[in-house]
Amino acid sequence: MIRYTLNCKNGHQFDSWFSNSDSFEKLRKKGLLECAVCSSKEVEKSLMAPKITSSSDKKTETLISAQSDLEKEIKALKHKIKGTATDVGENFSSEARAMHYGEKEEKPIIGKATMDEAKDLAEEGVPFIPLPWSDDKVN
Numbered sequence: 001m002i003r004y005t006l007n008c009k010n011g012h013q014f015d016s017w018f019s020n021s022d023s024f025e026k027l028r029k030k031g032l033l034e035c036a037v038c039s040s041k042e043v044e045k046s047l048m049a050p051k052i053t054s055s056s057d058k059k060t061e062t063l064i065s066a067q068s069d070l071e072k073e074i075k076a077l078k079h080k081i082k083g084t085a086t087d088v089g090e091n092f093s094s095e096a097r098a099m100h101y102g103e104k105e106e107k108p109i110i111g112k113a114t115m116d117e118a119k120d121l122a123e124e125g126v127p128f129i130p131l132p133w134s135d136d137k138v139n
Helices: 021-029 069-084 092-100 117-124
Strands: 002-008 011-019 043-045 086-089 109-111
Touching: 021 043, 069 117, 086 092, 092 109, 092 117
Parallel strands: 086 109
Antiparallel strands: 002 011, 002 043
């Protein structure tokens, strides 16, 4: 196994393990690598340097502690929304439409909609907003 420090196009840095040096290139070419913070698929290896350990108790910065203020705010927003809204999954469009037309009681919902479904909702005046994150996937 080999560990690489990776950088995405948005400047996020994270580590990932690979079975060998060729496996990184194979996964990158297939578009299977993804930034753990912003889900960008444009990922490259960082310059490598040997790790020198010391006896000090100095903590190293982790991906979580290195997050920008905006990333922390998005994470907090995501936690709040997921804690208060009902996840209706693939039924988002029909649920949102039913609430808009008074067929169902209004409540906060989250879910998935295709681009065509989103366009239809917008044309009908059904209020919704895309969320600033993708599915909960980590590399």
